[in-house]
Amino acid sequence: MRVTQSMLAANSLRHLSQSYSNMGKYQDQLATGKKINRPSDDPVVAIKGMYYRTNLTEVEQYKRNLSEAYQWMENSEAGIEHATQVIQRVRELLIQGQNGTNSPEDLKSIAVEIGQLKEDLANVANTQVAGRYIFNGTKTDSAPVTIDNGTITVDMNTEAFNVEVSSGVNLKVNINPSNIFGEDLFITLQSIEDALNSGNMETGDELLEHLDNHFDVMSAERSEIGARYNRLEMIDARIQDQEIIANRILSENEDADIEKVITDLTIQESIHRASLAVSSKIIQPTLIDFLR
Known part of the structure; x- marks a missing residue:
């Protein structure tokens, strides 16, 4: 087979072009810190990366859901705590009113305080978190208790408000409001007043x-939400572990080994310089070179 000068020149240029391409790939990896910058660089890595990123996105969404669940439970427990304090105060006032030494004016003064405590309890029942009523089941857009000139009306929804905190795991984050702010409680308070x-x-x-x-009943409800809060913390710990694992797997799949990339780039630059030197000897001088 006859090897012509044009064949030598074409092969030299082709190899130089490939060398430039290799150097460009290593420079991109060094600049971005990623093994690939487009799916065509490595389709397998690209497909795995899409799957791992989907998992990581799900974990991040579950973390946001957990934050909302914490908010609901902590505010619900705070509401129960406030309600128990109100009941304890009403109990003290009731015992005080029963001691037989109070004048009618004293009893009316005690009744005034109980009336204020009753309305305070109604206001707590209408607690809102991010614009939603947390003590009205799934009807979070309407208040469960209305106050009209001292008259309290209770219209509560007791359905469970669930939040998905893990794959296929829906956790109830609200309480049964009728156990804390039910109509019977306000009837009792009104009767005392x-x-x-x-x-x-x-x-x-x-x-x-x-x-x-x-x-x-309030104490039992508080114990129940405490148990769910403990479960929420365990789910939170597992989600955090999943996030760490997902980030590590994604990094192993996509992140470039910088030390190796630098070494490969240095070697490729040496190869390229050698290729340039050899190509300059292979390609024949032109007529212009002889005229210099």
Whole structure:
């Protein structure tokens, strides 16, 4: 086979072009820190990267859901804590009103404070988080309790408000509001207020028993949400582990080994300089070179 000068020149230029391409690839890896910059560089790495990024995006969304769940549970527990404090204060006032040494004016003064506590409890029942009522089940756009000239009306939704905190795991983040701010509680408080205003405390022991029953129900509800909060913390810990693993796998799949890239780039530059030197000897001088 006859080897012509044009064949030598074409092969030299082709190899030089490939050398430039290799140097460009290593320079891109060094600049971006990634093994590939387009799917055609390595389709397998690109496909795996899409899958790993999807997993990481899901984990990040679950973290945002967890944040919302924490917000609901912590505010719900704070509401229960406030309600129990109100009940304890009402109990103290009721016992004070039963001691038989109070004048009618004293009883009315106690009734005024209980009325204020009743309205305060109604305001807590209408607690909003990010513009949503957390004590009205799934009807988060409407208030569960209305106050009209001292008259309290309760219209509560008790359905569970669930948040997806992990793949296929929906956790109830609200409480049963009727156990904390139910209509029976406000009826009991109104009965205590009416008894004090009338000065007739014959039903005081019965009302005290009703208060204690409400307190027990509140304590049970608080224990229940505490158990769910503990589960939420365990799910949170697992999600954090999943995020670390997902980031590590994604890094292993896409991130370039910088030390290796620098070494390969240095070697390729040496090869390229050698190729240029050889090509300059292979390509024949032109007529212009002889005229210099």
